[in-house]
Each structure stands twice: as C-alpha cells, then as structure tokens.
Amino acid sequence: MSIYRVVPVSGVISTDDIIPARYKHMYTDPDELAPHVFEHRFPGLAAQFETGDAVVGDSTFGIGSSREQAVSALLGCGVRLVVAPSFGRIFYRNCWNLGLPAIELETASLVTAGQLDVSLQTGTVVVGDEVVRFASPAPLMIDMVGAGGLLAMVLRDRGAPAGTDGRMQA
Numbered sequence: 622m623s624i625y626r627v628v629p630v631s632g633v634i635s636t637d638d639i640i641p642a643r644y645k646h647m648y649t650d651p652d653e654l655a656p657h658v659f660e661h662r663f664p665g666l667a668a669q670f671e672t673g674d675a676v677v678g679d680s681t682f683g684i685g686s687s688r689e690q691a692v693s694a695l696l697g698c699g700v701r702l703v704v705a706p707s708f709g710r711i712f713y714r715n716c717w718n719l720g721l722p723a724i725e726l727e728t729a730s731l732v733t734a735g736q737l738d739v740s741l742q743t744g745t746v747v748v749g750d751e752v753v754r755f756a757s758p759a760p761l762m763i764d765m766v767g768a769g770g771l772l773a774m775v776l777r778d779r780g781a782p783a784g785t786d787g788r789m790q791a
Contacts, residue, residue: 627677651694670698
C-alpha cells in the first residue's frame, strides 16, 4: 500500500483547467508546466503540491483535449495519484500511459480526508477506519505505473539502457 496526501479539487475539471492551453505549446518539460497547473481554476494551488500527492476530485476529471501535457504537468507538480468519480476517457488513458494511476470511484468520503492509503493490487483505499473498494487495474497496468509509463515499460522490456537521469533511452 502507498500513502498519499489528499489535495481536493471541486467541480468538473477540464484539461484546460489543469494546464491552460497557451502553456501546452510553450513547454515540453513537466517541470516548466508544473507552476501553471490549475493557474486559472485554483490560483496558487500548484505551489502547494508535494511529491506523492493525490488529487481527489468530486466530479468528472480531465475532460477536453487529448494532449498529454495535462498529465505530465500534474506529474511535474509531484502528483502521483488521481481519484475521481469519472474521467475523460483520453485523459484517463494518458494517465496510465504516463505512469500516473487514475482511480475511478465515488469520492464523497475521500475529499475531506487528510491522506489515503491505496493498494492498486487489492483495489482498496483506506481512509481512517473505512475501506473503499475499486476495480483493481490489470497487472499490466500496475507494471506500467511501476516502470514509469508505457514507453518506459516497453523500453525496459526491450533491454534499452537507462539514461543518467534514470529515464530509459531509446
């Protein structure tokens, strides 16, 4: 199980809410995108993120564009888990492809929690004394997160050498 600090967000969240469109073409580095996360929707929130945080939404999360920058910007902020009642399908797939677990479940009891104890393998979220269950992702998806995303997993499985920054090289 992994413990995450909860960062709640409210309302339907679009990918443009996560990272405004003008930054999607300015930067490719997640660290440069990170300061602009939720810039218009929740000003100042980006500076409050810590590595290992879980964003917990109370409505549909990640609707809108198919660009991966919304996910990479969250990763750049230190977000390591996203939980919401529903996701935009492309955003959901981009999360997993980039190694960010996205868990779909009712979050009413989670948005006010200080932290979550999550097991992808068993499909459980522990909040205080309450255990919330969700459909555990396939082992391949869990492996993809552990590898750092789909590309990193494919490169790893093909025996590609790791770079000096710990990332896989093609």
